[in-house]
Amino acid sequence: MATSMFDTVLVANRGEIAVRVIRTLRALGIRSVAVFSDADADARHVREADTAVRIGPAPAAESYLSVDALLAAAARTGAQAVHPGYGFLAENARFARACAEAGLVFIGPSAEAIDLMGDKIRAKETVRAAGVPVVPGSSGSGLDDAQLAAAAREIGMPVLLKPSAGGGGKGMRLVREEAPLAEEIAAARREARGSFGDDTLLVERWIDRPRHIEIQVLADGHGNVIHLGERECSLQRRHQKVVEEAPSVLLDEATREAMGEAAVQAARSCGYRGAGTVEFIVPGKDPSAYYFMEMNTRLQVEHPVTELITGYDLVEWQLRIAAGERLPFAQEDVALTGHAVEARICAEDPTRDFLPTGGTVLALHEPQGDGIRTDSGLSRGAEVGSLYDPMLSKVIAYGPDRPAALRTLRAALARTVTLGVTTNAGFLRRLLAHPDVVSGELDTGLVEREAAALVDGAVPPEVYAAAAAVRQSALEPDVPAGGWCDPFGVPSGFRLGGEPAPVRHWLRVPGHEPVPYDLRPGAPLDVSEDRVRVTVDGVVHTFHRAGCWLGRDGDSWHVQDHDPLAATLSGAGAGHGLDALAAPMPGTVTVVKVAVGDEVTAGQGLLVVEAMKMEHVIAAPHAGTVTELEVTAGTTVAMDQVLAVVAPHEPAEEPAS
Template identity: 80%
Template sequence: MFDTVLVANRGEIAVRVIRTLRRLGVRSVAVFSDADADARHVVEADTAVRLGPAPAADSYLSADRLLAAARRSGAQAVHPGYGFLAENAAFARACADAGLVFIGPPADAIELMGDKIRAKETVAAHRVPIVPGSSGSGLTDDQLIAAARQIGTPVLLKPSAGGGGKGMRLVRDEALLAEEIAAARREARGSFGDDTLLVERWIDRPRHIEIQVLADAHGHVIHLGERECSLQRRHQKVVEEAPSVLLDEATRAAMGEAAVQAARSCGYVGAGTVEFIVPGADPGAYCFMEMNTRLQVEHPVTELVTGLDLVEWQLRVACGEELSFGQADVTLTGHAVEARVCAEDPARGFLPSGGTVLALREPQGDGVRTDSGLSQGTEVGSLYDPMLSKVVAYGPDRPTALRRLRAALADTVILGVATNTGFLRALLAHPDVVSGALDTGLVERDVESLTAGGVPEEVYVAAALLRQAALAPAGADGGWVDPFSVPSGWRMGGEPAWTTHPVRVAGLDPVVLAVRGDQVRVGDGPPVRARLAAADADGGRVVVHVDGVTHVFHRAGEWLGRDARTWQVLDHDPVEAALLGAAGGGGTGALTAPMPGTVTVVKVAAGDEVTAGQSLLVVEAMKMEHVITAPHDGTVTTIDVRPGSTVAMDQVLAVVTPLAAPTEEES
């Protein structure tokens, strides 16, 4: 086994790899950019090396800086994690040239499977079924359009390089092909440095099922069963589970053998994943989509049902060990489900969010595992991937695993950063998810119902009370505060006491708000978890957490929120709570940045006349593009940004003045 391994990644995956290294007694080396100097993976590693400035191109994507860090730290091997350079053949070769072991497949296998066009041709030659689509590499826009017309819409545009759904476009209208090809090329070029595209037939209501493979350098290749990855949004996986409820033993064995043949076709060594698209009505008609030549985000569900540590076996195979077990020794026991917790706001169309993690509680315990790169004080920005952590639940059967995961997500507190935990809980309770009737379009079809839901009354009450406390905090005069005199429920030992706060709501009978620790109960209602993240010095901003969802409040009158309530706290002045609404302040027609990011495209100039819904700008954040459109017919009177501009959330980008209404005479 290696003495020292450098982990060429960040966040939760770096923490995950470091955990196995520590268990095996291997010294771990973390790397970090200036943005991650105090990150959790840096703290948990045995040593850490600075790479450079915050932009990934100057740090995590710099092969030269990573190799220099490996030399400085005395590392013998490099674990690339996933993302960044994990599937970069040039980096794998550079490691070998530097005398380092790349803990992954051979560079030739990465190169071959990283080109989706060549990959399909290669596996097809080994009798692995593939999805019908275009053939040949380097197709022009006109050739892609011709291929799409020959296949017939709907079609899927896919970058030949990379993965993770980046640059993928589903096109149902032939007239939009040229526009969607341009957008797909732009995103592929930005994400992978390669804008080569292919086009494939779209299968309606498909299921996305992948097979985990493991191969050593001695010719042994086995599979570790499948993972169901059909719950997706914008081609990005949201929830994954193992095993799939769709497959019977015969289909599982056939798909597993197809995955093994795909791995053999490229001389694969290490842990990898072969992805298939499967018609829900005919599981036997599965087709190869692509192979991911790295560890997957969702690998924990396979670990839980097989009892294997995939990172450990990556290390052992990289050291030259043979697999100590064969296909007949692999058994799948129980069921595991994983949910990806991301810095995004479902209430605002899943726009990326950011901020400081002011309070953190991550679930653990019986049947629950959390892989996370977070710690209190972590700054979540727009430079890197939005995934913050993964919450995984295991049980003897699928209903138990789903129930445990929903409870674990409700117990997940990441205050200060909007996350998708509430959406994930709603998704896991969806009738089709509970029954196992999944497909890749389920989330998009029902996204409105999955993100709907009112704000509980106790959230408004808590926000009002917390703002009241901020207006007159205990000890504000600088004097000492006796903790026994503060009605906080604090005590020296045992359970905190419930403290009560009588609250009068205009037009309603008085109610009693009871608080104990992080639990809130209104009247005789059931207790729910609620946490204060922060309140401005003047009480103008409060963040409350309830059941996995964070709600941000501002003072009514200072922010045009989507909802506002006024509360009367007994013996105190009235206080207001206004729930933060959709972005768009700054005056009529002002277009604001929906999230912190970078402007990549500006399609208009001051003085241009535009129509409602017309695309004006593109803002990119966390590897995702977001189109800013005209709110109405009008004239662009102000444009304050250009391509490359870095913008903050709610920053005014442009102003579109509506066209003057016609006079009565003109009408």
């Protein structure tokens, strides 16, 4: 049957995945249509597309999640098909049906397959009937809290609570003891409802120290289904993948073939079409005992590692399959060559328990070439806010073997610069050098166990030296050759009748105490517009710089000026002090559990702040009384903004002797 490729495709997403899809559309000669909210009017994906359409205000619910706005944009631009990317509406059966009803091709599986595999309970029952092994857990949907708790007790602790809808680790809760079960069920429901609009939960047996292995499948509309090998996704934090690689060091050829066949059978069981991923949980000590977890009915974030070891462009094959083409290759034609590893760059601060961050990208360097690929939605001047997912980009390395790929990726992360927004790039570089990662002894709990050791909360002294050099350079007068300047107008430490004094600069990195740094008189300053070089204890250190930001080896520091006299006069540090509860990240208050005058206990959850799809509970620092409450549900807050004040209980007076 003859097929015709699309002329125009609308990309119903944003950020790095929209840029990635547009790249393949351009290579195939297909006109691309980007969509954007008010927050993304000048975003990179908007500038790289052939045309772009505004679809609404900044909140995702009013723009990227608006089916009507997306269909209207497709109609206005003459799009014949819609690529949903991942996230947002990528696994939304209603959107797939709406596209079909509007005469648009949805570049993905059928709405029926999305519905089936999107319901984790039905999905498990379906693949079990097809002979695919599944994780022991609750059966049936729509269980209430009491039934879920009873199922958890029957399975035996520890258990994993999972939303039936959605994916990406959202709403998943590991519960090791029965005591907090009710509270964890409520929290999981709340997060599932907020992320997917569906708070249905299931409960599964938790496999201790498991490995997360997933199989990439391709299925056309003519009954052909193949797999493209596996990806190891065991390096996770809070059930979110942070590093992925292909192939896995855990699997031998026999296990790879068996898991690949199981994934193919899972895809056949739901009549799948397009690119999809079948995820398995695997006991590290017995790889042959693998269990189906779920199927992601979309392109995965980590798809580049499969592309690099197979040579297939997965977005291209999504398009070709959606246009009605047959797969021209069979399973025996697929070869896995070399090794690829991917690291996700996120706007988060490892020194503050990985809380989301934000800001303006002041300086940007993203490595490419020589075995390195960066998929990114960033550009210099871009604003990173709290409305969308914190993932900014992905750095992917390819090598002839795993050690080479790891070395290349560590070097690439060291060269990655994103000044103006704190990211996890430096943390990922250190993680990739961890002995267990290097040896391939992975499990899904490794990152959580080792995170503290991989986060250096102290600010290196050379950072303050570099910041002082930048400040001093800004104060130096611009004197023409042979000119004269007033020595009393130069901050050089000059003094009558004696040696020049050191020039003191008071500096402060948020979250750390102010530090005085003395520059010796006449010290040469090696400062340019985007670099600064300093020597400390005989070692030369080079930093990238942009404004008040310094960066090196993937880490960055926002070094601010500090005026100790002004701080003393203004009484900084006085007032609420430790009684105040401040926002740990920019975001939105979603839950307020107390009112002014309420008595609270130490550690009691008082508010919930959400940013970049992550919830953070604000707890009472001590027992006391809520004396101030500055926010309500729905209030948008900045980092470190005071939310509430809890006055401690007065100690009981001792009786007079």
